[in-house]
Amino acid sequence: MEQHHNHTESTFLVGIFDDEDVLMSGVKKIRNSGVKIHEVYTPFPIHGLDEALGYKRSFMSRAAFLFGLTGFTCLVALMVWTMGSDWPMNVGGKNYVSVPVLVPVAFEGTVLFASLGMVATFLTVCNLYPGKKPFLFDNRTTDDKFAMAIDVSKNKLSADEITSIVKNYGAIEVSTKLVQPGDLD
Amino acid sequence: MSHVTSSVRPPLVTGGKTYGDVTEDITRQVEGKPTMLWNVAFLISLIVLGIGAYGLYRVFWFGIGEWGLNKTVGWAWDITNFVWWVGIGHAGTLISAILLLFRQKWRTSINRAAEAMTIFAVLCAGSYILMHMGRTWLAHWALPLPNTYGPLWVNFNSPLVWDVFAISTYLTVSLVFWYIGLIPDLATIRDRAKNKVSKIVYGLLSFGWDGATKSWQHYETVSLVLAGLSTPLVLSVHTIVSFDFATSVIPGWHTTIFPPYFVAGAIFSGFAMVLTLMLVTREVFNMKDYITIGHIESMNKIIIVTGSIVGVAYITEFFIAWYSGVQYERYAFVNRMFGPYWWAYWSMMSCNVISPQLLWIKKIRTSVVATFILSIVVNIGMWFERFVIIATSLHRDYLPSSWAMFTPTYVDVLCYLYSFGFFFTCFFLFAKFLPVINMAEVKAILKSSSEPVEETRKATTVQPGYQARPAFNKEMD
Known part of the structure; x- marks a missing residue:
């Protein structure tokens, strides 16, 4: 069981931001540095963040x-x-x-x-339904912090390199989170 | 920059709140034990509901003969109450939809409670239609359903059928709009929940919301489109309610000015009710930093505008009755002013047209006490308006031998009382168990509309190697 999980789980880096403007400019610069961002989780909608992340217009x-x-x-x-x-x-x-x-x-x-x-x-x-258990990279993202999740395996850069880039562009902390398959469904 | 704001505007959120403070302040009453004041208020509402429910029992069991209606005055308090409550509901949609389209940021602190008010008010309104049907268990006959009596359908030529569609659509769309707005805030409460019951309940209610940017992007579009749909919807609802009267041939009802006049009146009374409720909520839950004097003043300005529109409509109606040259039409209006129901007409005039003009004075429109009193006066006036339109147009029929007066019975009074009990029971439950202020929306405007934050923001330009500002984040983990 343990063995099986180690094969399929993936490592995510979670950068925590505490300011929407820092996050906005950070997202652009981090992406320009060649880091592929999985998703950004925020306590409130930030206008323009979807564009900064390169998302297409909502249909x-x-x-x-x-x-x-x-x-x-x-x-x-x-x-x-x-x-x-x-x-x-x-x-x-x-x-x-x-x-x-x-x-x-x-x-x-x-x-x-x-x-x-x-x-x-x-x-x-958005796969929302009553009773769904959400997977949260950080519990504070529904309160006062912004979390940027980066899938290390989908990036060419190493975890250390990504950490330093994310910190450099304004993250107040960067931690590692192991994600089991199915968590992000 | 995500938000642009004028530097001359006063802050919408005072007290130098941070994102964390917003969460704390608004979830406090959801997480804490109910206060004594809440318990007492809730108990009173339940008692009023209980007493009123006896009136409902009389109507449902013995029929609408329990009311004071007679063959001349066939619509009286029931329809007055219906129109009054629908009108009150309109302010919630105006705040959540129309002010969203106009990008009025001050709506963020009051939209949640105003939308809740809309839903409860529309429920109250709908209940009068059900009562008025007499045989409530046959209410589905108003829907276009195939039935066992052959292919007989509802009559789509009738404004009463339009009303069925308008009110039910309005209730459904308002409910959905309100609930979608609640989801992110319910997730906030879920993630803070300490006890098991809260974890389960708010977990279920929050639909597994995680705040992903992709979800927010769809959420924002959904909100905007719902606002775009609700705006014509809310205008259509009271327009169609006014058609119930305007498409008839009764002097005093047969008036083309009714749709805009009813919509303005609805917004007028709705804002008054929002003010009544928000001033109480603000005191009881100590939300003075979120519902500021600025908010109260803005709402009072809308009351002056809509109140004046209503005043102009009253005068126009009177003029057109004379100008039409139709003696029945003229008589209906003279009878309103100087007939046996003169007191209802002049109560309406003084409460709706004269009293709101006091709000031109800045001292009055920024005073909490004066606003509270005026908001109640306006709602009394708007109830009289509907009574005047309905009862005084009917009570003097074409033949003097059919002339009659309407006297409410105790069942009429109880049926009106019930709606207050029901409305306030719902509102107090909402205020205790759900966040009364939209946290996510307030957080979104915080940086552009909170003074101390604005100052620190100017001093900070984002550079590589940026460090967090401890001033903005009191607690850093």
């Missing part, structure tokens, strides 16, 4: 658009079908289906589908 807005379009189509179809074909009602000889009447419900349906669909996508993509 959540596109997901919302598609879900919204689905909701719009479904509700308009439901209304047109029920009022126009399944059970048409004659109200003073007016049209069975008139466009202004469709607006409120079609709008609400668009918003409902877009919101719920996007949030479901978000929870799925």
Whole structure:
């Protein structure tokens, strides 16, 4: 058992930062020095950090658009079908289906589908669900510290070299953490 | 730099707080034992809820004949309460969505509690619709479901059906928006939890959030898109509520000005309720560094604006009634002012139009006591507004032989009382067990909006070999 773990576990370096601006400029410089960063964990969203880490734009807005379009189509179809074909009602000889009447419900349906669909996508993509046990590189990342995790095996530089680069660009401490397979799923 | 701010703006967070302080200050009441004050307040809410529940029992068991409705006045306190609570809910969405789109940073300290208020207020509002149905167990008939009586569907021409969609969508989207915002803060509480129950409960609730940049990136987009969706949504909800009246042919209701007028009124009353709640929360949980006088002043400014819009709407409505040349329309408005319900009309006018004008005076709008009193006055006025629109437009029917007055029964009163019990029970539970201020968002604005930090920041330019500043991090491990 012990033997098996040693073969598959990987060594991560965890650099702790305590200031968002230092972290921001640090990330850029550390990446420029040739270090591959696994991920940065922060207690609050830092604008621009995703770009500094080279992440592509989030596709959540596109997901919302598609879900919204689905909701719009479904509700308009439901209304047109029920009022126009399944059970048409004659109200003073007016049209069975008139466009202004469709607006409120079609709008609400668009918003409902877009919101719920996007949030479901978000929870799925980020793998968030009730009762999930998170793997934290450092417990303080949900409080007041920022942790930069670096997978040593995926870097060409040695652990010592990476440590000195990360410290040089503002980390207040750098520690080592062993990660078991499955921890980061 | 991640945040840019004007140097002339006063700080939004005072007291030189660090990230750690924010966590400490806001999780304190979640982790600690409930205070005596909380216990007493919670107990009172439960008692009020219990007393009010007797009214619900009467309505559900014996029907809406228990209320003071008669064949002329078929809508009275029930719909008044419904519209009043929906309106109150609107401020939460305004703060969390519209102010987010406008990048108003002062919203960060108050959005969480305001959104919670929205959810509880919409629940209260929805309960009046369920009560008003009389046979609540058939509430699903309002949904477009295929049924056993053949292919008969709901009538999509009816604003009441639009309302079903509007209110249920509003409740769902508000709940989701609020909960997504809570996840990172619940993770903070989870990682600090000492006892087993908290570890399990907050562990479950926080969905395994780890604060990865990739997750934050999606989270930020989700928040922004939800804000973008909620903004037209909140405007649509009260617009559709106003359609319940405006699409009818009743003099006094048949008014094209209703949608914007109702939305302004909703924001007006909602902000008043946010102020009532936040001023209490601020005192009880000692959050004066987060909910500053600046926050109170900003909210009061919104109250002046929306209160004045409402005032203009009242006058416009009156003018148009005269200008229309329709005698029924004219009579409806003269009757409001000088008829048997004159006292309701003038209570509305003085509470909603005259009293908020006091907020032009800086001394009043920056005074906690004056704001608290005015916020309650505004909510009384807004309740009267809905009563005036609903009851006074109905009580003098076309035929004088059908004229009637509405007198509430004790069941009407209990049904109104119940909503206060329910609302405050929910709010106190929220305030005790969940973080009342959005920690992650406050931390995100801390560096740009906290004075001492701003000063040290200017002195620091990041260079290789940078060392931590002990001034900013009190406790270094």
